[in-house]
Amino acid sequence: MKLRIITYIILTALITGTVNAMSLTQQADSAYMQDNFAKATELYLKIAEEEGTSANLYYNIGNCYFRQGKPGMAILYYERALRLDPSDKDARANLEFVNTKITDEPGDRGMFISNTVNGFACKISANIWAGIAIGSFILLLGAIALYVFTSAISLRKAGFFGGIVLLFICICANICASIATRYSTSGKEAVITVPSTLLSTSPRIPKDRSEEAVLLHEGTKVEILDSVTTRTDSAVTKWYDVKIDNNTRAWIKGSDIEKI
Amino acid sequence: MIVMAGIALSATAETSFTTIPPRTVIAGNKFNITFRLKDGEGSGLKAPEIKGCTLLYGPSSSSMRNYQWVNGKSSSSTTVDYSFTYRADTPGTYTIGEASIVCDGRTYTTVPVKFTVLPPDKAAQSGQGARVDDISTQSSDKAVSANDVFVRIILNRSQAYEQEAILCTIKLYTKYSISSFMPTSQPAFDGFLIEELNLQPQLNEVEHYNGQNYMTAVLKQCIIFPQKSGKLTINSGKYDVTVVQHERFTGFWGGTRPVEKDIKVSSNSASINITPLPQPQPEGFTGAVGNFTIDSRLNTSTFRTNEAATLTYTIKGTGNIKSIKEPEIDFPSEFEQYAPQIDVNSQVSGNNVTGSMTVEYTFVPQSVGNFSIGADKFVYFNPESKKYVSLTTPSYDIKVVKGADAPATTAGVNKQSIEAKNTDILHIKTGNLHLEKSHTYFYSSWWYWPCYILLALMLAAIILIYRKQVKLNADIQGRRLANANKIARKRLKMADRYLTSHDNDKFYEEMLRATWGYLSDKLGIPASRLTRDNIAVQLSEYGAPQQLAESFINIIDECEMARYSPAQSDEQLENLYKEASKAMNEMESIKRTKQR
Numbered sequence: 001m002k003l004r005i006i007t008y009i010i011l012t013a014l015i016t017g018t019v020n021a022m023s024l025t026q027q028a029d030s031a032y033m034q035d036n037f038a039k040a041t042e043l044y045l046k047i048a049e050e051e052g053t054s055a056n057l058y059y060n061i062g063n064c065y066f067r068q069g070k071p072g073m074a075i076l077y078y079e080r081a082l083r084l085d086p087s088d089k090d091a092r093a094n095l096e097f098v099n100t101k102i103t104d105e106p107g108d109r110g111m112f113i114s115n116t117v118n119g120f121a122c123k124i125s126a127n128i129w130a131g132i133a134i135g136s137f138i139l140l141l142g143a144i145a146l147y148v149f150t151s152a153i154s155l156r157k158a159g160f161f162g163g164i165v166l167l168f169i170c171i172c173a174n175i176c177a178s179i180a181t182r183y184s185t186s187g188k189e190a191v192i193t194v195p196s197t198l199l200s201t202s203p204r205i206p207k208d209r210s211e212e213a214v215l216l217h218e219g220t221k222v223e224i225l226d227s228v229t230t231r232t233d234s235a236v237t238k239w240y241d242v243k244i245d246n247n248t249r250a251w252i253k254g255s256d257i258e259k260i
Numbered sequence: 261m262i263v264m265a266g267i268a269l270s271a272t273a274e275t276s277f278t279t280i281p282p283r284t285v286i287a288g289n290k291f292n293i294t295f296r297l298k299d300g301e302g303s304g305l306k307a308p309e310i311k312g313c314t315l316l317y318g319p320s321s322s323s324m325r326n327y328q329w330v331n332g333k334s335s336s337s338t339t340v341d342y343s344f345t346y347r348a349d350t351p352g353t354y355t356i357g358e359a360s361i362v363c364d365g366r367t368y369t370t371v372p373v374k375f376t377v378l379p380p381d382k383a384a385q386s387g388q389g390a391r392v393d394d395i396s397t398q399s400s401d402k403a404v405s406a407n408d409v410f411v412r413i414i415l416n417r418s419q420a421y422e423q424e425a426i427l428c429t430i431k432l433y434t435k436y437s438i439s440s441f442m443p444t445s446q447p448a449f450d451g452f453l454i455e456e457l458n459l460q461p462q463l464n465e466v467e468h469y470n471g472q473n474y475m476t477a478v479l480k481q482c483i484i485f486p487q488k489s490g491k492l493t494i495n496s497g498k499y500d501v502t503v504v505q506h507e508r509f510t511g512f513w514g515g516t517r518p519v520e521k522d523i524k525v526s527s528n529s530a531s532i533n534i535t536p537l538p539q540p541q542p543e544g545f546t547g548a549v550g551n552f553t554i555d556s557r558l559n560t561s562t563f564r565t566n567e568a569a570t571l572t573y574t575i576k577g578t579g580n581i582k583s584i585k586e587p588e589i590d591f592p593s594e595f596e597q598y599a600p601q602i603d604v605n606s607q608v609s610g611n612n613v614t615g616s617m618t619v620e621y622t623f624v625p626q627s628v629g630n631f632s633i634g635a636d637k638f639v640y641f642n643p644e645s646k647k648y649v650s651l652t653t654p655s656y657d658i659k660v661v662k663g664a665d666a667p668a669t670t671a672g673v674n675k676q677s678i679e680a681k682n683t684d685i686l687h688i689k690t691g692n693l694h695l696e697k698s699h700t701y702f703y704s705s706w707w708y709w710p711c712y713i714l715l716a717l718m719l720a721a722i723i724l725i726y727r728k729q730v731k732l733n734a735d736i737q738g739r740r741l742a743n744a745n746k747i748a749r750k751r752l753k754m755a756d757r758y759l760t761s762h763d764n765d766k767f768y769e770e771m772l773r774a775t776w777g778y779l780s781d782k783l784g785i786p787a788s789r790l791t792r793d794n795i796a797v798q799l800s801e802y803g804a805p806q807q808l809a810e811s812f813i814n815i816i817d818e819c820e821m822a823r824y825s826p827a828q829s830d831e832q833l834e835n836l837y838k839e840a841s842k843a844m845n846e847m848e849s850i851k852r853t854k855q856r
Contacts, residue, residue, distance in 0.1 A: 029690045052697040060688040084699060094685045130702035137712055141719045148723055177703040185701060 024051070028060070037067040055085035062091070066098055072193040072218035072258075074098050079191065079221070079260045083184045086122040102219035103196075107245035109223075121179035129177035133170055140166035190242070190257040192220045199250035203228045203239035213250035220244065222257065275300035277368035279356055280341075284466035285377045286473055287351045290316060295370060297340045300363040305342055308357030312377065318344030351379040378468040398436055398506050404523050407472070409434045409501055411479065411527035413447060413494055416611050419533050422489050423549035423580045424643040427611035429481045430527065433467070433474040436503035439520055443479075447497040447527060452484040453583065457608045483613050485549075485580045489536035496529040537641055542648050548640035550579010550612070556636070556653040564663025568624050573653070575638065576616040581606050586619045590634030596624040625660040632657050744781035745848055748774045752841060759833050767833060768819045771840060775815055778844060792816060804850050811843045 028043035041064040048057055062077035078095035081088055110118070121129070143166055146159030198206060199213040206212045216222075226241035228251075238254030276298045282291040295307065305319060319342040326337045353376050360369045409432075416427040430447065432438075441461075459481060467476045486492055501523055506516040537549070553576050560569040573587060586602050601622070606615025625631070635655035641648050702708055751774030758767040780787040783798050790798070792813065799809040818836055 025690075025693060029688065032688055047693075047695070052695040053699075054694045054696060056689040056693040057695060060693075063685055063688045066685055090686050090689070097685055126701050126703055130708065134702075134711065134715075137715060141715055144719060145722065149726065174703075181701045181703040184699075185704065 037064045040064045055081040055088050059091045071098050071102050072191055075219045076191040076258050086125055103217035104220040107247055109245050118179055121176035122183050126177055126180035126184050129173050129180050133173035133177055136166050136170040136173060140170055187259050188224050190222055190224055190259045192216055192218055192256055193258045194256045197256040199252050203230055203251045214248060275363055277361055277370055279370040279373045281373045281375045285348045287348050287377050287380050290345055290347050293344050293356060295342045295359045297361060299337055302361035302363040304362045306360045307344060308359055310354055310356060312350050312352055312354055313346040313348050316345045316347055348377040351377045378473055404503055409503060409525055411525055413527050413530040415530050415532055421535050421643045422537050423485050423547060425483050425612040428484050430479045432477045432479055435474060438501060439504050440502040442500045443497060444500055445498045448495040449484055451488050451492045452486055455483040455608055455613050457481040483608050486534040489534045491531055492534055493529055493531045496527045499525045501525050542639050544637040545639040546585040548584045549643060550577055551642055552577030552640050554638045554651045558656055563625050563658050563660045565625050565628055565660055567663045568622055571621040573619045574616055578612045578614045581615045581617055584617055587636045589621055589636055591623055592631040594627045596626055598622040628660050628662050630659050740781045744778050748778035748844055768823045772819045808846055815840050
């Protein structure tokens, strides 16, 4: 009897919880449909705070920001959505679209081979890679068992070569899982969220022309390499050493970027 | 011929009666008003009275006759002028009322005309300064001052919005007559777009300015559109002017003669405050300022594939019509489009520019079906109401039917690849968002690598257990081998007991069982597969000498035989028993030669 009551309580809690979530999401969706993007953004951010996040939620927030004419924030949230689910085609499409609308066009980033490998690894989410790795490892153990326990030559052969192939798959899947996990959790990339910012060659506001490194605009993605906190008499400012592309490195004020 | 000329003459005669108003009237001066009768002989002129003016003399009439021969045709006209001389008493604006005259039994009346009487120059300056109306004051010994001849830039407003029309007039003021006028540098309109009025400068108006009367001429008149906000300045222009002064000379005739004098004149510079257009600018605003109407029209009602059709879009109104960007009509992508033909027609009227902009969009539908040409929004700023106005053209739903085949296409269906129109972001995702409080990554969790180790250990354990089992199986044979002698001895002991109790049958049975069992265990062959015939082979394989095998066979044979033969002596039994133990002992001493 007691158990039944507890189950009942849990069930009702679950149901009301989902009903609540639906209603908040529906409110946000309808606000978006009615072109009230500021309200929709507010509601989606509230959902993120109260009920957790997901790739789809970040994707919707990105859409809201883009509709409000904030491509920087839109790119930030599309990137966040892709961190959670690298296979989200919609988020990738919108990210590519918004990237065509921003001002800056950085040069090459990374090397061809590593970009290809990373691109392949980040097509599938880290957890699926990990699952593939463990699955292939289990199959590898099966192949070893086949080799050990059977006496028929053909089965032993199959076990041996199958084992080699599975070992290769297992290693590759683990590498991909490692890359994908780093992509999702590193937090080393950031997006510029102010309309434009002047980067400096040293971690302080440029004193003269020679200290001005490069002018970047909203929506440009940078890679954080290092950070320095400077203390002047009045304020504490954080500066990041960022890499914009293979040839450009400069310091940017912490308040001008948002980490993905 | 004469008759014809007479007909022609009478046909062209059109009687008219008009008032010729005075050109310049300054209070205190005399002036003439003339009523002109054309092509008629009038009588009974009734002239109106003019307020504020005193009739000095009139009417005096003068007539004029005019013959013309053009291409062999003759025409003639007569003009009769009736002049009245008045004196203007007080400055102000007056109306010359209707004058009437009777001509050929009909009464003609003039249209009332207004004219202005200007005040005279202020007394303080009139003493020494030159006066427009008195050449005796324009003597050559006087220097021409900046007050006598100057150029003004006049703007019709002091404040305007960006792109709002401003009337700019450049006017020459002079008290002397001018014999030549050359601009050396024109005023510069920086930050403006200019629409000029075509006019011929004429020195005819007298204007009262700053208490003085001047002859004036409009040098240039234009509508300017400011292109940026803030304080904009029109730089002053510089002019070389030759004025005519009158030199008095004495002599027999006496009088005056004109003398030319070159002077340099520069205009003032004019500034105007330009207000930026109010923010936020609505979507679709492309900089049109003024007052406009739009109209769009499809000039065809039926549409066929591969047949051209046009959409005409007209923007009419006043304002910066030349700066309007042509609207971009949202045609379906299945329509082949050509560059639109833009025709801007504008002229200056009053203090603004009026005109129309016609854009012709030519398109060719490429495929059959129902399409829609999108509505276009045209937004302009109305500076009078200080508001943005948005106009919308209707959207057109078009049904395209099959027309002639495109001439250039090859046989078969004209296939088109689906063109991705990547013009906007995709829609939001609705429904379940699959929210999660925290996101776990298996790869970075603590149990990921232990999981591998655990799995590997599990396999290792399975393999170990299997190996042990195999070993155990191998051991069963070993134990049987080890125990073979023991079991055989037990059986022999049993046989020995039967021997002492003289139970012969039981003895042989036990002997046989002991021998077979011993051999089976020793050779590792199940007893069922062991026969008298293969013992020898198996034993030799085991490594036993020939003689031992024979002895075993002998024991078996004797036992088999003794079971079906009559009783035998105890001695025989004893011998058999001894032989069996001896053979077994011998067998024990042989080392296995071959491992199975």
